[in-house]
Amino acid sequence: MATTPLIAVTLENADAVYRYYAEHQQPRWKSRFAYFYLARTYRPRVGFDGDARGMIAALVRSGVPMVICANHLTDRDQFILAATAWRSTLRPRIGHTRVLAKDELFVDPGQRAKIDMMGGIPVFRAKNHDTRTAVAAGRQMIDICVERAAATGDSIAIFPEGTRNENPAVLLPIASGVGHIGSGIARRTPVALVSIGIAYPDASCRDAEVVIGEPRTIAATDKPAVITRTVRVDLQHAVDLARDRLAGRADHPRSR
Template sequence: MEIALANADEVYAFYGTHRQPVLRARAAYAYLAARYRPVIGYDDDARDRITALRRREVRFVVCANHLSDKDQFVLAATAFRTPLRRLIGHIRVLAKDELFDDAKQRAQIDVMGGIPVFRPKDHQMRAAVAAGRQMIDVCVDRATRYGDSIAVFPEGTCNVTDPSTLLPIASGIGHIAHGIAGNVEVALLPIGIAYPDDTRVGARVVLGVPELIDADDTPAAITRQVRTRLQDSVSRARALMADM
């Protein structure tokens, strides 16, 4: 199956039921943890709160800032080195469709839990927006039926302007979180990433305190919350970088 906007129906039908090979996913995450070696920090009681919510089988919507094409690897490495490790094999990561073009790379992304996103900036606007609605439905259904958590880089593109300040946040994350909250408990978990150099090894990563999302909140309100909380985690990650 080709990952192409023209056959978005088939693409999302496949990823709506796709199962990760859990053992291979854990091995891949372990390898990335050893390779990228992120330095982890937590806000307040974030570590204990993540553990408590995970044990309650609360789903997470993980949001992280986007600085590099290596961010998804650093995020995976972070998951392995934190209480999120128990969720490996049940974390779906939104990734731009072009990353699925190469067959070998697509196989690796599938192991890691990737779900393709057809960005309007890369495609015909109306068709991409329609596909985006399908993608949101898949994320909501996976969280509800399969217990998956969803990881998103809500800026939608790499921030090459000012890494200390988030780019505008796309509304898709608000719609995903709102849809999940209407069915099961879900918590927003912000993760800020800062790089001390160009190697991407030893990134400073700060996990914010996860907060349950109110099912009555609108997607717009959730999107605003994402921006506020993720910006705080980014600032803390940069402070961690400066302190070391």
């Protein structure tokens, strides 16, 4: 459990907020139950590209942290990502994965408790705050992600488009933060990049097609811009595969 008091998640409190999340520990068994419940509720159909299943299982066994990237289509994507973890070789990482989430989700106490339980770390987006202050807070957030991955082996889950995409076929520009997180971790410890593509048959978000791509090792010498471009290519490929699987289903001949 965290040793620092629970405080309001506001940009003005950013220093204290990130001190809190530097120490915060998820209740692992409660997290596992929540992920199980979400898997039962949303029932994503999880597939793997190439040798991804075995490669990810090997990473999990070796304890190598992952930077997990998924496309962002709805406000339920985090639930689908959690359900995917339960229904895949990522399941052992439940309780050891931090998920970046916008700061508004931490305002309501009840909702914050759930997000904290599932490993949330708040992100103060520049479009919603004073740009200079938000950028400074963003650097702190990146440092916390790097420290948690290097010190505790936590994986980091990110929706790198940064906002919901109205066009499910083509990714929005990828925010540079994912490159800085991947680069920072790689300078401290081995780390792999995993892309997860999601395609929904309808607005309920149930029975989504999800494809987990083959993990890619991030080298200690890789620059943030190179990692960001790699995320763009790998994640778009995973999205294309997920949409192809959805289009091939008899019950849903077209993706949304």
